[in-house]
Amino acid sequence: MDFDHCLSAFRISSSALAAERLRMRVIANNLANANVTRTPEGGPYRKDEVVFRAVLDRAMAPNDPAALGGVRVEGMVKSAEPFRTEYRPGHPDADKTTGMVRLPNVNPVTEMVDLLTASRSYQANLAVLTTYKDLMHQTLRLGQ
């Protein structure tokens, strides 16, 4: 009797929960650095974005349900969006001739929307888990 196989839905949803948590952490980091003008690599902070990849067990047939493996975080990429610029001649990082300051390409509004999406996705995966768990309990109650 292998419970891991019976509870594979747990594993799939668990990977999604981990992925959405990471996404929320990245958004938190983006918002925290929304006004940062100095970074180790030079220039203002560049927004991070997470890339997810579906996990399928390649050893199995592509249409085999047992090959479903949830989601994996492929990595983080720096956004290529242009930096915001503001006219602030007194700023220490302002351009000496034009007085323009380059600010991170983080848009707080977009980040908040992303945060909401991540939180809703987390909730959706929790709902899957709760439903699955309740159904398993109900199935076990068949024996009574």
Add this chain to the structure above:
Amino acid sequence: MPEAIGPLSGPAGLGALSRLGARPDARGAAAGGPGFGQSLGELVARVDEVQKEAAEAIHGVAAGDGENLHEVMLAVNKAELSFTFLMEARNKLVEAYQEVMRMSI
């Protein structure tokens, strides 16, 4: 699990049941495939393993590793589900035993 409970309904299954009572570690010697005692033993061992995994996960959180809280809750849920399953199997077994003992000869 039904295939494990199944043998109880046949005469050979009754023999396995009596052996189970006689020796706690009875390796049901029914011809072909593992006996019911062995299957039950394996099930208990597996459930115990899942319980230990859950306990370890809880220890991890208590020790300050709260990063993967959902993994812990899932381990606990898994342990709960597998234990409920074991209890159901046990109840069925005891029920069947009592049914047999109630038989008038």
